[in-house]
Amino acid sequence: MSNALYDKTSPISILTHARRLLGKSLHALYPSATPLNTGKGGLGQCVEVYHFGYDINGVSEADFSEAGVELKCTPLKTIKDGSMVSKERLVLNIINYLEEYGKSFETSSFTHKNALLLLMFYLHIAGVDNLDLIFKIIRLWRIPEEDLKIFMDDWNVIHNKIVRGLAHELSEGDTLYLAACIKGSKGGANKKPQKIGGVLADQRAYSIKSAYLNHIIVDSLSHPEMFDGVTMTAKQRRIIEQKKAELGSIVKSVRDYKQGETFEQLVERRFRPYIGMSVSEIAKKLKATISTSHKAISYSVCRAILGVKERGIAEFEKAGLQLKTIRLEQSGNLKESMSFQTIKYKEIVNEDEWDESDWYNTIAARRFLFIVFRKKKGGSADDSVLERVFFWSMPHKDIEAAEAFWRDTRDKVRSGDYAHFIKSTEHSICHVRPKAKNAADTTDTPQGGKAKKLCYWLNRDYVLEIVKEHLQK
C-alpha cells in the first residue's frame, strides 16, 4: 500500500513517513480503513497495516527489523490542568525466563528488541474509535546517556530475580524506569517456567514506567518537529514545559559512581555521613537552607544532601519515586500510620483490573524512599535526628493482601456502603480512614450523593516493621 513511500532500512525515512500522521488520525489519511482488532494493540496494528503497508499476517514479526526500529503506539490522556500525560506504562517484549537467564544487559532481549523505538503518542478519548484518535507526538527514542545507568540497574534487578529462580516474585515496584509488568491473564494457563527452582511465574514483559514516559513527553516538546503544534494548544505545551523547568540531577557524570555501585547505593552512600545528625546540624554543615515544614522537610533534606539546587530532583521525578517521611518517637516507637491520597469514589467503581487501579499504582507499582527521623525530647522539627534513609518497595508476598483490600473497598463503594471499610485492626497492611478539612468535608459518590472524604493508609504496625528491618542492617 505505502511501501514506496519510505525506505524500510532507514530509521529516518521510517520516521519521516510516520510523521505524516502527526496531528491526524488514521481515518484522516485512510478514510476507508476499518478496525483490525478491537483489543489493546489494535491501533498499532492499524498503523502498521494501513500506514506502513505491512502484511497483516506478518504483524507479529519484528517491526522494522532491517532498520532496527520497533514501532510503539502509546496513549496520552488529558488531566485536570489541561496538559497531556502518559495514560499507561509502555509494554515492550515478553520476558522468556528460560532464555533471559543467561543474558547480559547488552545481549538481553530488551536491548535487542528496543534499542531504537519509534514512539507514536496519541490522545486517548474514551468511546472514540481507534482510527479516529489523533497522533500528538511522533519521535524516535533510544535510552539517553544520562539515563542508561538506571536502566541497566533496573535490568539487573529484574535479571537477578530470574537468575535466582524468583521470577514469581517480580514486581513493577522493584525498579525505577524499566519494569517487569504482568502481561496477559494472570494465573493457571499463563504461568511460565523458570530455569531454577521449578516455581511457575506470571508471564511478564519489560515495560517503561508511566512517570518516565512523562519525561519523554516533556522532552519532546523541546523539539518542535516531534509534536503536533496545531491540535496541541500553546497552553497545553506551556503547562507541560513548566513541569520540566528546574529539575536538577543527582548524578552529573558516570564518574560519580564508585566501582560496581548502583544508583540507589550511590544515594544511600551520600546520605551516610549525615545519619545521626539533626536537621539543623545538617543545614549548618552544608550551609544550606532546609525547610522544616512537615510537608517539605524530607524533600528539602534530600535536595541539600544530594546537592540539587533546583526545585525538583530529576531522577526521582523520572522514576515516579515516592518520598515518605517517618517520624519516630524518641523511644523509637512509631505513633502514626502513613496516609496516601483520598479515595476517588467515582473512579474506584470503574476499576476492573488490579494492576490498573489507583491503589496498585500508589503502593505496588512504585519504589519508595523512606526518610526516617527520630524526635528529640521536647525538640522542634529542626532538632529531629536523621535516623535512616532507605529505598523500599512492597514485597511480592504483601501485594496480594493489598489487592484483597482494594477489592473489598471497591466493592463497598460499588454497593454504596460507605460505613464499613476495612479498619486497621482488620487487615495486616492497610486500612481506610478519614482525611478531610472536617467531618462536613464530603465528596461526590457514584450513587449521586455525598460521602465523607476517606483515604488509603498503611498500618502503623506494618510501617514500623519495615523500619525495624532496615534499622538492623
Added chain:
DNA sequence: GCATGATCATGC
C-alpha cells in the same frame, strides 16, 4: 497504649 475519627499546614 492504641485505634479511630478528626483536623491542621502548606503549596500548587
Added chain:
DNA sequence: GCATGATCATGC
C-alpha cells in the same frame, strides 16, 4: 480551592 503530607484528640 483543593490535594497532599502529616499530626492531633478522644475514648476504649
